[in-house]
Amino acid sequence: MKKKVFKLEVLKKEQVSAEAVSLFFKIPLAEKKAFHFKPGQFLTIIHTLEGESLRRSYSICNDITDNSYVQIGVKKVKNGRMSRFLNEEVKVGDYLAVEVPMGRFTAELDSTQYKSYYFFAAGSGITPILSMVKSVLSVEPYSRVYVLYGNRNQEQIMFKGDLEILSERFADRFTIIYLLSQPIRSWSELWSTKTDFVYRKGRVDAINIAWFIKEYPPYAQNALYFICGPGSMIANTKARLLGMDVPENRIAIERFGNLGTDVQSKGGMAATAKVYIDEQVYELKLKQGITILKALLNSGATPPYSCEGGVCGACACKLVKGAVLMANNSVLTEEELNAGWILSCQSTANSKKLEVVFEREK
Numbered sequence: 001m002k003k004k005v006f007k008l009e010v011l012k013k014e015q016v017s018a019e020a021v022s023l024f025f026k027i028p029l030a031e032k033k034a035f036h037f038k039p040g041q042f043l044t045i046i047h048t049l050e051g052e053s054l055r056r057s058y059s060i061c062n063d064i065t066d067n068s069y070v071q072i073g074v075k076k077v078k079n080g081r082m083s084r085f086l087n088e089e090v091k092v093g094d095y096l097a098v099e100v101p102m103g104r105f106t107a108e109l110d111s112t113q114y115k116s117y118y119f120f121a122a123g124s125g126i127t128p129i130l131s132m133v134k135s136v137l138s139v140e141p142y143s144r145v146y147v148l149y150g151n152r153n154q155e156q157i158m159f160k161g162d163l164e165i166l167s168e169r170f171a172d173r174f175t176i177i178y179l180l181s182q183p184i185r186s187w188s189e190l191w192s193t194k195t196d197f198v199y200r201k202g203r204v205d206a207i208n209i210a211w212f213i214k215e216y217p218p219y220a221q222n223a224l225y226f227i228c229g230p231g232s233m234i235a236n237t238k239a240r241l242l243g244m245d246v247p248e249n250r251i252a253i254e255r256f257g258n259l260g261t262d263v264q265s266k267g268g269m270a271a272t273a274k275v276y277i278d279e280q281v282y283e284l285k286l287k288q289g290i291t292i293l294k295a296l297l298n299s300g301a302t303p304p305y306s307c308e309g310g311v312c313g314a315c316a317c318k319l320v321k322g323a324v325l326m327a328n329n330s331v332l333t334e335e336e337l338n339a340g341w342i343l344s345c346q347s348t349a350n351s352k353k354l355e356v357v358f359e360r361e362k
């Protein structure tokens with residue numbers, strides 16, 4: 001079976017906003033292939049805190065052409081044990097257990113294509129988008145990138161330094177508009193019309209999205225739209241884009257927050273399941289209401305998974321026999337569902353026999 005978890009050394013730690021750090025992990029030469037990532041993917045960190053083994057996913061922020069390290073952004077979350085640990089305790093030279101990159105919120109890049117990329121981010125939703133922005137700008141010289149990025153105030157903006165450098169370096173192909181819902185007004189701003197930092201007041205909402213697209217219309221017919229942030233921001237942005245006749249298949253979303261739903265279905269039935277992961281076959285007895293993922297973990301298997309909330313897609317697998325009930329799904333498309341894809345963290349048996357295949361690349 002392929003190894004998925006590696007001990008990686010923290011090479012560098014940087015403060016990237018008042019409440020967030022960026023960690024850079026060194027990738028040993030022998031593990032380069034395992035840590036090859038697509039822009040927008042995430043890493044899962046596994047660490048035991050207060051006797052409990054925790055797994056948390058953080059988006060990779062670096063350019064795909066810069067693969068001597070992987071960089072993540074971690075915003076400190078109130079009561080978030082792992083995010084506090086990474087912000088406050090981890091130091092350069094420490095080693096952490098890190099699972100290989102996963103995730104489906106990603107862009108397929110090609111140096112010959114002309115595309116307009118629109119990114120809508122709120123708060124730490126900028127992290128996967130930063131990797132896509134950097135990668136598009138360095139891999140696709142004919143494409144243009146537009147970012148609408150919302151925060152409460154200036155101090156919450158993550159990676160402002162990186163974003164400003166990109167704005168200067170790619171002034172002809174990269175546009176970013178900062179939205180602040182409660183900006184901090186500086187003394188010079190209060191006494192004159194001059195602002196220290198250019199932003200629009202507001203949120204990533206219907207009015208600002210409509211203004212943004214009108215102000216920066218697609219440069220190529222081939223426009224793609226990426227949204228990352230909390231659930232309500234995603235729903236509103238998607239609805240606004242659909243209202244502007246953006247085809248649904250051009251919109252990709254990554255939901256932040258609301259993770260870790262403990263699924264325990266009341267419907268369905270007990271079942272036996274045959275599960276294929278890499279070269280291993282697991283024969284499981286599933287109790288009624290227990291997810292396939294939970295049963296696999298209880299049996300000692302090591303399936304891919306991360307959020308356990310039906311959000312990241314890391315646990316996706318193919319149901320080749322039987323039927324399941326799926327509690328939440330924020331990631332699989334209609335097409336994928338029709339092709340038999342399910343989220344194992346959300347699926348409980350709804351037939352007496354199941355057969356499930358994990359395909360590593362999906």
Ligand code: FES
Pocket residue numbers: 305306307308309310311312313314315316343344345346
């Ligand atoms: S582990 Fe994230 S969707 Fe199942």
